[in-house]
Amino acid sequence: MFSTTGAFSGFSVDDIDAARTFYGETLGLDVTTNDMGFLELTLGSGAMVLIYSKPDHTPASYTILNFPADDVEAAVDDLNARGVTTKIYPDEQMPSDSKGIMRGNGPDIAWFLDPAGNVLSVLSSR
Numbered sequence: 001m002f003s004t005t006g007a008f009s010g011f012s013v014d015d016i017d018a019a020r021t022f023y024g025e026t027l028g029l030d031v032t033t034n035d036m037g038f039l040e041l042t043l044g045s046g047a048m049v050l051i052y053s054k055p056d057h058t059p060a061s062y063t064i065l066n067f068p069a070d071d072v073e074a075a076v077d078d079l080n081a082r083g084v085t086t087k088i089y090p091d092e093q094m095p096s097d098s099k100g101i102m103r104g105n106g107p108d109i110a111w112f113l114d115p116a117g118n119v120l121s122v123l124s125s126r
Contacts, residue, residue, distance in 0.1 A: 010050035011064050013116035014057040022115050023051070026082050059117030068125035072101055072108040075122040079112060086110040088119075 013019040020039055024031035030042040039051035049065065069075035076086045076099045087100030088111050096102040100110045107124040114120060 008048040008050055010052060011060060011118060012052055012054035012057045013114065013118070014054065015115060016051070016053040018115040019051050026084065057116055059113075060119060063111065063119045063121050065120045067120070067122045069122050070125055072110060072122055072124050073099070076101055076110045079110075079122065084112050086112045086122075088113055 016037065016039060020031055020033070023029045023039065023041055032040050032042070034040055037053070041049040041051065043049065067075070079086055080099070085100075087096060087098065089096065089100075094102055094111070095105075096110070100112075102109050107126070109121050109123040111119055111121045
C-alpha cells in the first residue's frame, strides 16, 4: 500500500533557469535544485512542489499553485511592483478590476503566469 507521507505535487516548465529566477527571486520562495537538476519549492506549510524541465512543455490551462493572502489587493500591488502582471484574462472570460482582481464571485482572486505560461493565483484567505 502507498503512503501519503511525503506526497508532493509537480509541474513542468520549458526553461528551468527562468523558473528558478521567477520562483526564487521574483516570488521569494525557497527554491533548491536536486541532484537530477529539478527545482524543489518548499512552501510555508512544509509541502514540496517539484518543477521539472520538459522540452515539449505545454502551459497548464488551470491554476497550478494558489497563494492565500489576508489582503489580496496588497498582495497584487506587491506582485505588480515585482514586475508580475495580474490581469491575464479578458473581462469577458473572468470579470475583474484594473488590477486583475475578481471580486464577489467566491474569494477575491487574481491570477498570474510564471515564465512558462503556467497559471498561479493569489486569493483571499478570509
